[in-house]
Amino acid sequence: MPKMTMVDALNTALHQEMEQDDSVMVLGEDVGVDGGVFRVTEGLLDAFGEKRVIDTPLAEAGIVGTSIGMAIFGLRPVCEIQFSGFSYLAFHQLEAHAARMRWRSRGAYTVPMVLRTPYSGGVRALEHHSESREAYWAHTPGLKMVIPSTPRNARALLISAIRDPDPVIFYEPKAVYRAFREEVPEEEETWPIGKAQVVREGEHLTMISYGAMMRPTLEAADKLAQEDDVEAEVIDVLTIAPLDHHTFAESAKKTGRVVIIHEAPRSFGPGAEIVARLIESSFWYLEAPIRRVTGYDVVIPLFAYEKAYLPSAGRVLAAARETLESPA
Amino acid sequence: MPKMTMVDALNTALHQEMEQDDSVMVLGEDVGVDGGVFRVTEGLLDAFGEKRVIDTPLAEAGIVGTSIGMAIFGLRPVCEIQFSGFSYLAFHQLEAHAARMRWRSRGAYTVPMVLRTPYSGGVRALEHHSESREAYWAHTPGLKMVIPSTPRNARALLISAIRDPDPVIFYEPKAVYRAFREEVPEEEETWPIGKAQVVREGEHLTMISYGAMMRPTLEAADKLAQEDDVEAEVIDVLTIAPLDHHTFAESAKKTGRVVIIHEAPRSFGPGAEIVARLIESSFWYLEAPIRRVTGYDVVIPLFAYEKAYLPSAGRVLAAARETLESPA
Amino acid sequence: MPREVVDLPYQVEYLSILDEDGHVLDEDLEPEIPEDRLLRLHRTMLLARRFDERMLHLQRQGRIGTFAPVRGQEAAQMGIVAALRESDWMVPSFREQAASLWRGQSLESFLLAYGGFYQGNELPGNQMPEGSRNLPVAVPVGTQPLHAVGLSYAIQYRGQDDVVVTFFGDGATSEGDFHEAMNFAGVFQTPTIFVCQNNQWAISVPRSRQTNSETLAQKALAYGFPGRQVDGNDILAVYVAAEEAAERARSGDGPTMIECITYRLSMHTTADDPSRYREEEEVEEWRRRDPLPRFQAYLKQRDMLSDSDIEEAEEEILGEIQDAIDGAEERMEELANEELSMFDHMYAEMPPYLREQRDQLARELGRKEGNDA
Amino acid sequence: MPREVVDLPYQVEYLSILDEDGHVLDEDLEPEIPEDRLLRLHRTMLLARRFDERMLHLQRQGRIGTFAPVRGQEAAQMGIVAALRESDWMVPSFREQAASLWRGQSLESFLLAYGGFYQGNELPGNQMPEGSRNLPVAVPVGTQPLHAVGLSYAIQYRGQDDVVVTFFGDGATSEGDFHEAMNFAGVFQTPTIFVCQNNQWAISVPRSRQTNSETLAQKALAYGFPGRQVDGNDILAVYVAAEEAAERARSGDGPTMIECITYRLSMHTTADDPSRYREEEEVEEWRRRDPLPRFQAYLKQRDMLSDSDIEEAEEEILGEIQDAIDGAEERMEELANEELSMFDHMYAEMPPYLREQRDQLARELGRKEGNDA
Numbered sequence A, B: 001m002p003k004m005t006m007v008d009a010l011n012t013a014l015h016q017e018m019e020q021d022d023s024v025m026v027l028g029e030d031v032g033v034d035g036g037v038f039r040v041t042e043g044l045l046d047a048f049g050e051k052r053v054i055d056t057p058l059a060e061a062g063i064v065g066t067s068i069g070m071a072i073f074g075l076r077p078v079c080e081i082q083f084s085g086f087s088y089l090a091f092h093q094l095e096a097h098a099a100r101m102r103w104r105s106r107g108a109y110t111v112p113m114v115l116r117t118p119y120s121g122g123v124r125a126l127e128h129h130s131e132s133r134e135a136y137w138a139h140t141p142g143l144k145m146v147i148p149s150t151p152r153n154a155r156a157l158l159i160s161a162i163r164d165p166d167p168v169i170f171y172e173p174k175a176v177y178r179a180f181r182e183e184v185p186e187e188e189e190t191w192p193i194g195k196a197q198v199v200r201e202g203e204h205l206t207m208i209s210y211g212a213m214m215r216p217t218l219e220a221a222d223k224l225a226q227e228d229d230v231e232a233e234v235i236d237v238l239t240i241a242p243l244d245h246h247t248f249a250e251s252a253k254k255t256g257r258v259v260i261i262h263e264a265p266r267s268f269g270p271g272a273e274i275v276a277r278l279i280e281s282s283f284w285y286l287e288a289p290i291r292r293v294t295g296y297d298v299v300i301p302l303f304a305y306e307k308a309y310l311p312s313a314g315r316v317l318a319a320a321r322e323t324l325e326s327p328a
Numbered sequence C, D: 001m002p003r004e005v006v007d008l009p010y011q012v013e014y015l016s017i018l019d020e021d022g023h024v025l026d027e028d029l030e031p032e033i034p035e036d037r038l039l040r041l042h043r044t045m046l047l048a049r050r051f052d053e054r055m056l057h058l059q060r061q062g063r064i065g066t067f068a069p070v071r072g073q074e075a076a077q078m079g080i081v082a083a084l085r086e087s088d089w090m091v092p093s094f095r096e097q098a099a100s101l102w103r104g105q106s107l108e109s110f111l112l113a114y115g116g117f118y119q120g121n122e123l124p125g126n127q128m129p130e131g132s133r134n135l136p137v138a139v140p141v142g143t144q145p146l147h148a149v150g151l152s153y154a155i156q157y158r159g160q161d162d163v164v165v166t167f168f169g170d171g172a173t174s175e176g177d178f179h180e181a182m183n184f185a186g187v188f189q190t191p192t193i194f195v196c197q198n199n200q201w202a203i204s205v206p207r208s209r210q211t212n213s214e215t216l217a218q219k220a221l222a223y224g225f226p227g228r229q230v231d232g233n234d235i236l237a238v239y240v241a242a243e244e245a246a247e248r249a250r251s252g253d254g255p256t257m258i259e260c261i262t263y264r265l266s267m268h269t270t271a272d273d274p275s276r277y278r279e280e281e282e283v284e285e286w287r288r289r290d291p292l293p294r295f296q297a298y299l300k301q302r303d304m305l306s307d308s309d310i311e312e313a314e315e316e317i318l319g320e321i322q323d324a325i326d327g328a329e330e331r332m333e334e335l336a337n338e339e340l341s342m343f344d345h346m347y348a349e350m351p352p353y354l355r356e357q358r359d360q361l362a363r364e365l366g367r368k369e370g371n372d373a
């Protein structure tokens, strides 16, 4: 079992899917000759040629709109937006067309495309390179929204996304890209879109997170076990939309206490929807208010203060302890 | 006190502010000669000339980006996007620049602009003409997001928005535009942005809504009083961001039961944030799960089925009764 | 060298074949279209005209909702699609009723869609029959040409020789997406035909205030491919321009932009009142260039059509339209209670939370269809 | 008439004044710039060059973060701003260090900003001093020209005669916002100068694959205003082109687009490795056209500058840069704990919920500044 970074794992998934299915196309800015600014598409041009691995002009709506046309034809475009902070230039193409073509044509035309884009802070980047605004897409009926957290689930989810018959926005946590390696089995794996994963079992507290925030979350869970004798159940959301609220509910009903962690701004963020679903499903089981540990409602600062902005294991731990202290 | 429709009231506010302040400009598609497709800008061209009332080319990013430049200069542009469903073509200008210019320049350059746009369903319109996606803007740090519900508060809020030193997205419920008349005092009124309004007092239940949904909400509240002997407190949110959660909390602590009503899609919608804030502020006071009565998570249907999509007084009533039935 | 003029190999050509009375201006340019095809074109043009008029009545009576009349632009649309194959793709905006009728869309499907039923997009023979190559209406102005570029890229990738035509208005040329589509097409030399229906108005904004360029056709020069103007009320000229563009595209020579100079004789949509922004004289002037009588005059000169043929066709068409209306209204009644269909076609498979919402609506509607429709 | 060529009054001119060795090609074109201004231009160009080199070292040492080197484009930027007034506005993208230094931005402000401190945008003498007319860096490619259009519309509305210059790259011309900005400027005849720094590359994508048009300048023709090319490594030619455009703009004749033909001699940003996509020979060829030695040769020919002058200036500049670095690093240390400032400047007044979040962060940081900073 080779140990891979998330970049390697994503690259492997692309190679494999392009190999198996000649309708899979890759397009975007600098994805060809340069192999993508994070090298996720490295080697694809050599392997599959410039008809399938397309360096496009610098135009995000152009990339997405062209992908929509290709997908309607029956291809499976996997387009890259260089940073999620630039995906809003294509917002209307996603909202008005990718998300609606199946609906509008009553199933006659479909848009099986994937939009890959790096999100998340913590890599000392320039303005617009560190945002987490997955809630925009999650609030858009017709789109699916996926965020992996490790090399292994990144590969599995990207394969599932490419094979999915509907448009999938695929956020890649760039802080995880090369942060660590994980064993990824040789044989193909997929992970169902729409399914969360319980990655740590526990009975005292439920922690719900995803993407780059899984690391501080798991770190906090370990600390709780070591220092507080508390076993936290940790859920990796994986698919932001459609949200797997049954898995959340099951856990919340068991533990009665929930903390949600994400780096997106708090207000109107993904955490709010998770709270609302839990209230709908599990209100009578809750023993403490659900807490959100999130980015603040400000523009994520340039890198000098990024650490203070991003939820840390310490912040998660503090929120977990407060939640545990609430009277039962 | 003249009785006005919301269109009249908005038109009055624009006339008045343009009269008083020659830095107020109006621009957009068909806002000049045609007076706007809903006639909200009627008469402005004649009164203030084509330098200040500008029929622009058909380009939403162009309208918003130009407004940003004008605002940086020190003008107060009030731009119109013909339907909110087309505002996403300018999403990046709003997210990347309008919302951030003050922050980026550390206060040196500011963007005191208003983006007016009709939203809401219920007027037998074509596709893309009936959306409610206020959550997109509410989740964007740096923007303010306002939705009036009656002629009187529309005039007051539009004046406040124009004078506000920050960018304000101003959604106009087109279903209310000409639906009824209300007395609007001759003298100028403003309403603070960031403040919700308790429009009906009550002690048994809190109903939180805004925009076009205030009417079915108030209708349901009346029915509750008449048929169930229940006094519902009704809160008109008015400003979606920044959200006035203190007003919600005060009411929830009193009633212990809350229903939230909006026509936006449910998942990741404004209701979720209101739930989350209430859980943070008022968890221990709640006697029933908070319920959301919302649009479904689908593309709002063409008009034949729009009525089934939009929350009705009946749906609100049913949710209110369920909430009241929960064991105390 | 100090100050020199850069050599640019461009010019914009204007093409017309019929004069306002339907006389051929230059016989060398007259396309060879078989008589039966010419007559079919006439028949469809007449149908489009009468259907437009009838829809306007229905709208005024509240029997359907808003739509965008096509009156005056029939030749500009039909000349294009008449020059294409069935296997070519069409990517329309929202005013292409004439082109769509030629490409096989049924009258009923229009009536249902403008009646507020998305099922209008489901009927057999409508804009999206099995294997259809007509995309549905795109309301957001200027956003659909990119889909045409993606489709045509895919066609080329698959080694096919179909082409893709996309329609948009003069106003649409101001949108950023138009620019990005033109640029992608130029860079990738896709088999795309960009057809601008320059009908002189974008709601209340006249062509002259939409952009400062002399022609819209010259915009193609910014992307390194040919742009041309054509008299859009002259179906023969439009046909010839489309044929030439299609040939270029099929033989791998890339995209073309065609600016059809035409006029919207009716209102923008049924929600619009053009008297607020344009003079009746202007409309009157363009009425004299109406593409329908012009085409009829041409066919008469060629002895292909007589007044009595026209009368006969008119009568037939009125019947056809009435049947369609009757059918559509019956269908609308049948469909009136199918609200639950709003959950269909959001995704290939309905996710659990949508199923839950659907069940909720079903309960509310007091119906039984909750679980496995 | 049948087939005719539409008369379009356009051509694209290419302008150059200095040859690669700094000789004047045509003395009639040589601009009259006072000697002290020429020498100030040289001094700033040298400063920009050395500062760029030094920032690269700092970045490699991890003392600052990512930035986009300007090397090779100094003349293309400075020739433009040198022809403007102080009261004119500049709307830059993210590579305009040379232009910004000329317009008064301090070295420290760059170091702070690229050091991850937004306070870099607050220092006196930086890009945003009181009454400054330089907008901050715009990272999203092609989105800022619209702000230039809005500013210039406002200038005209207020009856002022300032102009607005906006800088962007060859890649930026592909974005829809570029198109919308050009179109608005053409329609409203705003006093805007669109300066395309065509440095041949947009990260790894060469100019030839960015668009299929022969020149970028010709894109202006699509909007009905003049576009011209200029040798962007020839500061005199750039100056003359900017002067002419500014004159047009000030006298109410509307916008101009200037395409500066130049070259990015360094990497795209410090995160980029250009050896992945371009040949060293190409870079070598352009090094021979380096704008700095060329300008120096010109000044020497005019006996305004000697080798020892240059040496002296070099030495002075190194000291100046070192002082700036020392100052900036000290400032960064001072600022290191001012995280709470992230809540400032989001709105004119901090809304209650932000104040609550700020208090929360303050508690977490264990500091006292919670309530009324």
Ligand SMILES: Cc1ncc(C[n+]2csc(CCOP(=O)(O)OP(=O)(O)O)c2C)c(N)n1
Residues within 6 Å of the ligand: B029, B058, B060, B082, B086, B089, C095, C139, C140, C141, C142, C168, C169, C170, C171, C172, C173, C197, C199, C201, C202, C203, C264, C268
């Ligand atoms: C992106 C977008 N903005 C605004 C509108 C509202 N709108 C519908 S049609 C139209 C004018 C279109 O003009 P043109 O492109 O010339 O087409 P025409 O209506 O003349 O056929 C406008 C502004 C829209 N549908 N989409």
Ligand SMILES: Cc1ncc(C[n+]2csc(CCOP(=O)(O)OP(=O)(O)O)c2C)c(N)n1
Residues within 6 Å of the ligand: A029, A058, A060, A082, A086, A089, D095, D139, D140, D141, D142, D168, D169, D170, D171, D172, D173, D197, D199, D201, D202, D203, D264, D268
């Ligand atoms: C909207 C947007 N898309 C993508 C990027 C990432 N990016 C930064 S610079 C750049 C290339 C810009 O090329 P060009 O316009 O030629 O300017 P240059 O870098 O050559 O100065 C890209 C793709 C961005 N900053 N903004």
Ligand SMILES: [Mg+2]
Residues within 6 Å of the ligand: C169, C170, C171, C197, C198, C199, C200, C201, C202, C203
């Ligand atoms: Mg038009």
Ligand SMILES: [Mg+2]
Residues within 6 Å of the ligand: D169, D170, D171, D197, D198, D199, D200, D201, D202, D203
């Ligand atoms: Mg470049």
